[in-house]
Amino acid sequence: xxxxxxxxxxxxxxxxxxxxxxxxxxxxxxxxxxxxxxxxxxxxxxxxxxxxxxxxxxxxxxxxxxxxxxxxxxxxxxxxxxxxx
Numbered sequence: 001x002x003x004x005x006x007x008x009x010x011x012x013x014x015x016x017x018x019x020x021x022x023x024x025x026x027x028x029x030x031x032x033x034x035x036x037x038x039x040x041x042x043x044x045x046x047x048x049x050x051x052x053x054x055x056x057x058x059x060x061x062x063x064x065x066x067x068x069x070x071x072x073x074x075x076x077x078x079x080x081x082x083x084x085x
Contacts, residue, residue, distance in 0.1 A: 029057065030082045036062065036071040043073035056081045
């Protein structure tokens with residue numbers, strides 16, 4: 001999702017080929033941030049993420065957001081379930 005910051009009109013730069021290849025064939029998993037409905041425990045790494053009875057990803061890290069007063073997790077999930085909401 002960071003390809004919007006790449007100037008593909010530049011004549012040449014390190015990683016241009018890889019960026020073009022990824023643009024043509026986007027990854028099937030994405031990194032997302034999740035709000036965790038928890039009152040006494042935070043998510044930790046490698047916990048599975050389920051959607052409609054199917055494992056769609058896993059937590060990479062988690063913790064409590066003191067400023068927001070909620071628990072959050074970073075996760076790798078299938079592109080099909082990565083939309084906000």
